[in-house]
Amino acid sequence: MWTWFHKLSSPPHFYRLSASLIPWFGWLAAAFLIVSLYGGLVTAPADYQQGDGFRIIYVHVPAAMLSLFIYMFMATAAAIGVIWRMKLAHAVAVACAPIGASVTFLALATGSIWGKPMWGTWWAWDARLTSELILLFLYLGYMGLRSAIDDTNRADRASAILALVGVVNVPIVHYSVTWWNSLHQGSTLLKKGGPALPPDMALPLFGMIIGFMCFFGAVALTRVKREVLVREQNSKWVKDMVTSK
Amino acid sequence: MTARQQRMLIVILVLIGVGIATTFGLRAFQENLLYYYSPSAVQAGEAPVGRKFRVGGLVVPGTVKRTDGEIDVSFDLTDNAAMVTVEFAGILPDLFREGQGIIAHGKLNQQGVFVAEEVLAKHDENYMPPEVAESLKQTHAGGPSK
Numbered sequence: 001m002w003t004w005f006h007k008l009s010s011p012p013h014f015y016r017l018s019a020s021l022i023p024w025f026g027w028l029a030a031a032f033l034i035v036s037l038y039g040g041l042v043t044a045p046a047d048y049q050q051g052d053g054f055r056i057i058y059v060h061v062p063a064a065m066l067s068l069f070i071y072m073f074m075a076t077a078a079a080i081g082v083i084w085r086m087k088l089a090h091a092v093a094v095a096c097a098p099i100g101a102s103v104t105f106l107a108l109a110t111g112s113i114w115g116k117p118m119w120g121t122w123w124a125w126d127a128r129l130t131s132e133l134i135l136l137f138l139y140l141g142y143m144g145l146r147s148a149i150d151d152t153n154r155a156d157r158a159s160a161i162l163a164l165v166g167v168v169n170v171p172i173v174h175y176s177v178t179w180w181n182s183l184h185q186g187s188t189l190l191k192k193g194g195p196a197l198p199p200d201m202a203l204p205l206f207g208m209i210i211g212f213m214c215f216f217g218a219v220a221l222t223r224v225k226r227e228v229l230v231r232e233q234n235s236k237w238v239k240d241m242v243t244s245k
Numbered sequence: 246m247t248a249r250q251q252r253m254l255i256v257i258l259v260l261i262g263v264g265i266a267t268t269f270g271l272r273a274f275q276e277n278l279l280y281y282y283s284p285s286a287v288q289a290g291e292a293p294v295g296r297k298f299r300v301g302g303l304v305v306p307g308t309v310k311r312t313d314g315e316i317d318v319s320f321d322l323t324d325n326a327a328m329v330t331v332e333f334a335g336i337l338p339d340l341f342r343e344g345q346g347i348i349a350h351g352k353l354n355q356q357g358v359f360v361a362e363e364v365l366a367k368h369d370e371n372y373m374p375p376e377v378a379e380s381l382k383q384t385h386a387g388g389p390s391k
Contacts, residue, residue, distance in 0.1 A: 048378030049340060049368060057372070083252045120338030120365045126280040164259055168267045180278045181301060183348060188370040197372040 009088050011228050012237040018221040025221065029214035036207030044201045056114045058205060061189070062212040064107035067135060068170055070100035070216060074142075075167045078160035088224075090156040091231060093163060094146065095223035099216060101139035108132060119183060127176035128184035135173055138166040152231065281348050288327040292353070299350045300329055300359055301367060306343040322347060322359075333361040340366035 007013055040058035047054035074096040081089035111129070112122045123129065142159050149155035177186045189195045195202050232238050246254075271278065281301035282292045292298050302322035308330075309320040319332045331349045341347065346368065349361035373381075 045374035045376075047372045048375040050372075054372055079256050083249060083256060085249075118338070118340055118366060118368060120340075121363075124280070124365065127278050161259070164256060165263050167260060168263045172267070172271070180275075180280065181283070182280045183365060183367055185368055185370045188372065191370055196370050198374065198377065201372055201374075 009084075009086050011088055011232050011235070014088055015225055015228055018225050022218050022221050022225075025214045025218035029211050029218055032207050032211030032214060036204040036211055039204030039207060044204055045198075047201075050118055053114070053117055056110055057188075058208050060107060060110040060114060061205060062208045063103045063110060064132070065209060066212050066216060067100060067104040067107050067132070068173060069213075070096050070103065071135065071138070071163075071166070071170055074100060075163045078163040081156060082160045082164075087156070087231065088228065090160065091227040092220070092224050093160065094156075095220055095227050097139055097142050097146075099219055099223070101136060101143065103212075103216075104132065104136040104139060108136065124183045126182040126184055127180045128173070128182050131169060131173040131176050134169055135166075138162075138169060142166075283324040284322055284327040284329040285324055287329050287353070287359075294353070297350065297352050297362075299348050300331070301346065301348040302329065304341070304343050304345050304347055309343060319358075320347075322349070329359050330357075331359045331361050331364075333364050335362075335364065337364055338366040340368055 008017075037058065041055055044055070046052050074093045077089045077093040077096065080086055081093060108129075111132075115124070116122050142162050145162055146155045146159045149158060176182060177184050188197055189202075189205070197205075229238060281299035284300060284302045286292055287300055292300070300322060302324045305321040305323050305328065309318065311318050315334070316336070317332070317334045318337065319330060321328045321330050323329075331347075331351075333349065333351075341364065345366060348365045348367055349359060350363040350365075351359055351361035354360050
């Protein structure tokens with residue numbers, strides 16, 4: 001296992017590996033997103049209360065799920081970077097932050113657009129909405145802190161601490177709707193006793209979540225590749241690769 | 246202990262420490278984090294007096310009264326234990342209907358009536374096509390909850 005781990009942590013090996021993985025993730029993402037979007041917007045029935053308005057769930061829920069998933073991914077990478085002094089892990093964390101910030105913004109924006117007609121308001125300071133906004137600020141704070149420190153190694157360590165401290169917000173976002181009275185309803189998919197929606201509504205939603213995940217995989221690997229190139233610009237393998245072309 | 250184990254320990258301690266601190270912090274502010282009070286809590290006098298707050302519950306079927314030619318509306322909210330009468334002059338959200346979860350923001354007046362300035366609809370986590378909702382209504386006779 002450790003040889004695999006060490007091999008993965010070697011930048012040239014990772015660079016080649018990710019280059020070959022990106023198209024797979026990309027095409028899977030495209031296939032899942034197109035099919036599920038059609039399923040969600042066309043073949044799924046309208047909701048008994050919200051009519052066609054509920055269909056924004058097919059963007060809102062995957063974006064919100066991914067916003068938490070990417071944060072945990074980023075924080076785990078940062079922790080590996082700190083504990084094992086692995087530069088590649090830091091590069092992964094750096095690459096994840098803007099993607100995480102984007103999907104968090106998407107979750108907040110689609111939630112707001114959904115909230116206006118259904119709840120009657122664009123925004124409410126309830127526990128779920130507020131903690132998700134804090135998540136966006138954590139991503140932005142991480143990116144801001146990095147750009148304020150010139151030295152890459154110091155930026156890696158300082159921003160990793162911020163990412164780790166922010167992990168405490170993840171369970172708060174997830175459980176906010178069960179711990180406190182909130183305007184936002186409880187989880188539909190992770191409800192006790194199975195998802196609270198019929199299969200013809202649920203399947204496109206699961207498809208969208210897989211599609212979003214693959215999209216994240218493709219974009220993250222592309223960004224890590226770029227980050228590795230920048231960090232390793234003075235190394236021999238990068239020079240060899242550039243000159244051989 | 247190697248340097249790596251030491252770093253691992255520090256990371257774990259940071260996570261635990263921040264977790265504990267946050268837990269205490271959230272417990273201290275528990276009340277402020279409640280977005281709304283239930284009608285039972287209002288009846289028990291737990292809601293702030295003379296200050297604005299939110300009350301949330303289900304609209305009791307048959308209690309929605311509208312004044313002709315005005316936008317004034319009054320209805321009762323319940324949590325199946327206690328009831329609060331709400332008066333509101335404004336535009337209700339689309340999801341407002343009898344049996345619906347509603348959150349009203351306003352103040353209690355002298356008569357114990359809740360005068361709302363804003364009314365929001367809360368929906369639950371269940372989604373289903375209209376036919377399913379209709380058949381549920383027939384089997385339960387009470388219709389889908391909330």
